[in-house]
Amino acid sequence: xxxxxxxxxxxLHSLLGVIPVGFFLLEHFYTNYHATQGADAFVEAxxxxxxxxxxxxxxxxxxxxxxxxxxxxxxxxxxxxKNNVSQFGTFRNYMFVIQRITGVITLIFIIWHVWQxxxxxxxxxxxxxxxxxxxxxxxxxxxxxxxxxxxxxISTVFHFCNGMWSFLVSWGITIGPRAQLVSTWVWIVAFxxxxxxGISSILxxxxxxxxxxxxxxx
Amino acid sequence: MSEQTAVVEQQKTVHLIFxxxxxxxxxxxxxxxxxxxxxxxxxxxxxxxxxxxPVNSKGETVAPIQWESNCLxxxxxxxxxxxxxxxxxACTALVDKLQQPIRIGPMNTFPVVxxxxxxxxxxxxxxKKVKAWIPVDGTHDLGPAPRQSxxxxxxxxxxxxxxxxxxxxxxxxxxxxxxxxxGPFAVGQVTLFNAHPTGALNKEERTDALIxxxxxxxxxxxxxxxxxxxxxxxxxxxxxTMNREATKHMFKKWLSF
Numbered sequence: 458x459x460x461x462x463x464x465x466x467x468x469l470h471s472l473l474g475v476i477p478v479g480f481f482l483l484e485h486f487y488t489n490y491h492a493t494q495g496a497d498a499f500v501e502a503x504x505x506x507x508x509x510x511x512x513x514x515x516x517x518x519x520x521x522x523x524x525x526x527x528x529x530x531x532x533x534x535x536x537x538x539k540n541n542v543s544q545f546g547t548f549r550n551y552m553f554v555i556q557r558i559t560g561v562i563t564l565i566f567i568i569w570h571v572w573q574x575x576x577x578x579x580x581x582x583x584x585x586x587x588x589x590x591x592x593x594x595x596x597x598x599x600x601x602x603x604x605x606x607x608x609x610x611i612s613t614v615f616h617f618c619n620g621m622w623s624f625l626v627s628w629g630i631t632i633g634p635r636a637q638l639v640s641t642w643v644w645i646v647a648f649x650x651x652x653x654x655g656i657s658s659i660l661x662x663x664x665x666x667x668x669x670x671x672x673x674x675x
Numbered sequence: 676m677s678e679q680t681a682v683v684e685q686q687k688t689v690h691l692i693f694x695x696x697x698x699x700x701x702x703x704x705x706x707x708x709x710x711x712x713x714x715x716x717x718x719x720x721x722x723x724x725x726x727x728x729p730v731n732s733k734g735e736t737v738a739p740i741q742w743e744s745n746c747l748x749x750x751x752x753x754x755x756x757x758x759x760x761x762x763x764x765a766c767t768a769l770v771d772k773l774q775q776p777i778r779i780g781p782m783n784t785f786p787v788v789x790x791x792x793x794x795x796x797x798x799x800x801x802x803k804k805v806k807a808w809i810p811v812d813g814t815h816d817l818g819p820a821p822r823q824s825x826x827x828x829x830x831x832x833x834x835x836x837x838x839x840x841x842x843x844x845x846x847x848x849x850x851x852x853x854x855x856x857x858g859p860f861a862v863g864q865v866t867l868f869n870a871h872p873t874g875a876l877n878k879e880e881r882t883d884a885l886i887x888x889x890x891x892x893x894x895x896x897x898x899x900x901x902x903x904x905x906x907x908x909x910x911x912x913x914x915x916t917m918n919r920e921a922t923k924h925m926f927k928k929w930l931s932f
Contacts, residue, residue: 460888467892468925538895539851544760545899553848553897623896626911629919633912 470530471627473523474620481520482617486651489658496590496670503586528564535560552619559616566609591671597662610655618648687712689721689770690732693740694780695790703787707732707776718758718765718779719744741790749905752840755782756791762845764905765791782845798839801857805884807864809874821872834867834913836906843910846903848895855889859900859910862891866913869920882917882924891917 491502535557625631631640688709696703710724729739744754747766754765785793844850844858868874900910
């Protein structure tokens, strides 16, 4: 019997990228999109999430650990490739390189973002959704931060969508060139739509009226 | 004037820049040659010209370029090298269709033996590893072979064109010193033998070997292999086919414990 640990690790990396990490990404964008309907709607959405029983357990076992595995195994994959787009300037080869670049950008962003919006909550003994909304609005009221968040959102969504394309190939779902081409277009559309949701949410928090409304709520 | 043009025409040369290496452990270096142009020249005939008159552009007499070649019709894969940045066979690289100076080097993914001669032994090892054959040896009568549909035959015919030339390994970003990836061609060969009605009797063994260390999972979907393959083998279709096989194989193995 040959050693198949490498195969299982790689498949686990691929699976975790979709379930739960990819699923969490979509859920996260959905919650944040409530901000476009005003501070009220966002606070309500956050309270709904915070009401989920055993939330810290879910956060650790369904988000943090899978994400860390995906990130660090991903880095190992990144540094093993010898990129050659200068020799082979094909669409898929560019996607291959951009997938790796966006993966690294996304990881750096997530560390920063989790520090700013999640770890900071731990320092507050009784955080409220209002405070969270206010903190997020004050972080994103800075235009430079908002632009960096925007770049990171596009990078993350690209990584997710192109990753979904690869996932469908790696698990043997899209096999032939035509199926893979259709999949390319489906994920291009998904990339545009999900990016729109992400950017709108950032713009909502960036809007000075959002912070005013949060204060008014309190 | 017309006489002068004729002289220039007569002296028309082909400018070649080779990446040479004297031995497996020596340092690579560049050497330029200007060889007299002939109509319909390919890279092999240009190198044969250097064999006849091994004088470089500086006028020094040097050792002629070393290379491997057999069939000269792109079916053996022996003369694979990197020509103007692309791995391909020298026999079908026509001088008229190449931009000059023509830059020629060995496929560095493989250990260089000398000049353009590389050791593609790892490809043979990979074929042995994934059991890329159909075991029908024996002295007893095995009976008639199973009937095959024409569609299956055509699919396998495409996959059977592989000549182990090494171009897909050179093109793949995941085949390098940091990785153990055996290369796209091996996946194509497993697909070929697993699709054969007799070969399918041993398909579990091949799939098992293909997903061991350095196997199928190392593919990163850059899809360079299918673009680079001189035989037009549907390598990415073969990879995705084996991905599906591997998914089924994995669950079957887990559930049968």
